[in-house]
Amino acid sequence: MRYSAIAKKISRRLLRLRYRPIEVFVFHAVSDCFDERRNKRVDWSQREVFESHIRWLKERYEFISLEEAYSKLRRQWCRRQRYAVLTCDDGYASVLEVLPFLEREEVPVTLFVNPKYLDGVSRREGYAEAPQYITREQLWSLHRPWVTVGMHGYEHDDATTQSQQQFQESVDRCIELLTSHPSYIPYFAYTWGRYNDDTQRILEEKGIVPVLTDGEPNYRYRQGIGRKPIDSYYWKRLKFGV
Numbered sequence: 326m327r328y329s330a331i332a333k334k335i336s337r338r339l340l341r342l343r344y345r346p347i348e349v350f351v352f353h354a355v356s357d358c359f360d361e362r363r364n365k366r367v368d369w370s371q372r373e374v375f376e377s378h379i380r381w382l383k384e385r386y387e388f389i390s391l392e393e394a395y396s397k398l399r400r401q402w403c404r405r406q407r408y409a410v411l412t413c414d415d416g417y418a419s420v421l422e423v424l425p426f427l428e429r430e431e432v433p434v435t436l437f438v439n440p441k442y443l444d445g446v447s448r449r450e451g452y453a454e455a456p457q458y459i460t461r462e463q464l465w466s467l468h469r470p471w472v473t474v475g476m477h478g479y480e481h482d483d484a485t486t487q488s489q490q491q492f493q494e495s496v497d498r499c500i501e502l503l504t505s506h507p508s509y510i511p512y513f514a515y516t517w518g519r520y521n522d523d524t525q526r527i528l529e530e531k532g533i534v535p536v537l538t539d540g541e542p543n544y545r546y547r548q549g550i551g552r553k554p555i556d557s558y559y560w561k562r563l564k565f566g567v
């Protein structure tokens with residue numbers, strides 16, 4: 326093993342001794358039955374299964390909001406408590422059906438949405454009607470303290486294939502269309518977790534916290550907040566820091 330790999334391993338061990346990891350999870354669509362016209366297998370969970378997974382996690386972690394997690398990750402103090410955070414990407418309307426469950430279980434959730442799709446259309450459908458997405462009206466009716474709203478790009482574009490100007494415009498349109506939401510938070514979840522130095526710099530200049538999907542737990546705040554998908558397709562392969 327090379328010296329740098331050994332040093333990395335040791336520093337990770339030391340980090341683990343000082344800080345318990347904060348696990349940030351992401352899910353997508355949840356419904357009673359799979360509908361191939363509206364869902365993709367990889368980002369769908371059957372509702373009862375999803376709820377049992379959340380209960381399982383609740384027995385092992387204390388769920389906190391994404392903002393609380395961010396502030397804990399920036400502190401120098403030791404962290405002994407096991408924390409988890411729940412996030413939901415893409416703004417599928419099916420999330421409305423699990424919000425009452427999450428509220429009962431006292432699990433805060435951050436919804437990362439694409440503002441363009443709040444108009445009821447999506448690129449996947451060639452901008453034809455796409456009722457699987459939450460509408461603007463539905464999103465604005467969700468001003469509850471345990472639900473926060475972040476950005477996922479104006480449309481569901483891969484940030485690494487956009488020019489700097491395109492990415493900047495996408496972020497600006499998200500800000501313009503979402504800041505009036507009472508529960509808006511300046512956090513940006515990269516689509517498919519893809520990013521580069523330019524996208525990171527643009528978010529930093531705008532004071533926005535990047536949210537990744539790198540499968541990693543979080544010890545201290547580094548270049549963004551790492552997340553793990555918990556849709557059924559991924560569940561069996563997950564490694565938890567408990």
Ligand SMILES: [Zn+2]
Nearest residue numbers: 414415516517
């Ligand atoms: Zn997405």
